[in-house]
Amino acid sequence: DAGVTQTPRHEVAEKGQTIILKCEPVSGHNDLFWYRQTKIQGLELLSYFRSKSLMEDGGAFKDRFKAEMLNSSFSTLKIQPTEPKDSAVYLCASSFGTGGFYEQYFGPGTRLTVL
Amino acid sequence: GDSVTQTEGQVALSEEDFLTIHCNYSASGYPALFWYVQYPGEGPQFLFRASRDKEKGSSRGFEATYDKGTTSFHLRKASVQESDSAVYYCALGATNAYKVIFGKGTHLHVLP
Numbered sequence: 001d002a003g004v005t006q007t008p009r010h011e012v013a014e015k016g017q018t019i020i021l022k023c024e025p026v027s028g029h030n031d032l033f034w035y036r037q038t039k040i041q042g043l044e045l046l047s048y049f050r051s052k053s054l055m056e057d058g059g060a061f062k063d064r065f066k067a068e069m070l071n072s073s074f075s076t077l078k079i080q081p082t083e084p085k086d087s088a089v090y091l092c093a094s095s096f097g098t099g100g101f102y103e104q105y106f107g108p109g110t111r112l113t114v115l
Numbered sequence: 116g117d118s119v120t121q122t123e124g125q126v127a128l129s130e131e132d133f134l135t136i137h138c139n140y141s142a143s144g145y146p147a148l149f150w151y152v153q154y155p156g157e158g159p160q161f162l163f164r165a166s167r168d169k170e171k172g173s174s175r176g177f178e179a180t181y182d183k184g185t186t187s188f189h190l191r192k193a194s195v196q197e198s199d200s201a202v203y204y205c206a207l208g209a210t211n212a213y214k215v216i217f218g219k220g221t222h223l224h225v226l227p
Contacts, residue, residue, distance in 0.1 A: 004158070031213065043159075043204070043217040055213065091158050100208025100215050101147045101166065106158030 002027070004107035006092050012113045018080040021110045024073055025094030033104060034067050034077050035091040043091070049075065050098055082114045117142040119207050121218035128195055129226050136190040136221045138179070138205030148172075148181055148188040149206040149215070159204055200225045 005024040013019050025032050034046040047067035048056040054067070064083075069075045079086055089111050093104040122137040140148065147166045151159040163172035165181040165188065172179055177192045190203060205218040 042219045045214060048213055050213065093158070098213065100212050101164075102208070103149060103161040103164055104159075104215060105161065108156065109158050 004092055004094055004105055006090075006107035006110050008110060009108065010111050010113075012115065013082045014115055015084060016081045017114075018078065019082055019112065021077045021079075021090050021092075021112075023075045023077070023092030023107060025075070025092070026096075026105050027073065029094035029096050029105070031095040031098055031102070031104075032069060032075050033093045033095070034075070035093065037089040037091055037109070046077065046090075079112075082112075084114045087112055087114050117146065117207055117209055117216050119205050119216050119218040121205055121221050123221045124219070125222045125224065127224045127226065130196055131194045132225075134190070134192040134195045134199075134223070136203055136205075136223070138188045138190065138218060140186050140188065140205075140207050142207055142209060144209070145183070147208040148179075149208065150177065150179060150188075150190050151204040151206060151217075153202045153204065153220070155201075162203075195223070195225045197225045197227050199223060 007022045030051050032049040036044045049069045052069045066078045089109040091106050091109045093106045095102045095104045118141045120139045149164045150162040152162050153159040163174040165172040168183040170181045179188045179190050202220045202222050204220045206215050208215045
């Protein structure tokens with residue numbers, strides 16, 4: 001079975017640009033998560049979808065970050081406009097079951113650098 | 116709120132040393148407890164899970180026992196290898212919530 005796929009693996013953007021990150025979850029998984037990973041903050045949850053419905057839209061991140069799940073096998077994370085502080089690794093993960101009991105399967109991440 | 120604390124930020128060992136990475140949690144009830152491992156350039160990988168008191172989780176020679184009395188889930192391995200060098204995350208999943216709370220991670224360096 002294919003794991004979680006993320007594209008691109010690396011992205012370099014100028015401040016103020018719009019970037020779109022893509023994720024394909026494991027086939028058959030019901031839950032999808034977007035995280036931001038930095039050395040200082042660790043793993044921070046950005047968005048959560050349960051069976052394609054948005055359950056969490058980012059809290060402190062919601063003003064410039066927008067995640068969408070167009071169908072059960074594809075999700076995007078748009079950052080608009082980008083700022084240098086957005087430089088981080090963005091991880092997508094999926095889970096078979098609903099709830100904190102189930103393990104998450106992570107993609108390799110997209111490393112974003114904002115100049 | 117729920118939380119996970121990993122005491123060590125970095126651990127340096129030699130091959131064949133015994134490994135312990137400490138993980139303590141704060142949560143009500145019986146949350147699921149996880150260990151994940153992250154290698155450079157990859158996303159975290161699920162190692163194993165435990166969901167009830169005294170349950171042992173294990174995988175690839177690593178193990179941890181759920182201890183509700185001490186609210187701990189310490190990761191142990193009897194003999195580490197250089198290939199075990201990675202970042203290890205302890206995580207907690209409440210049974211009535213979708214979020215998984217990750218610890219800050221422990222960077223393990225194993226010297227040949």
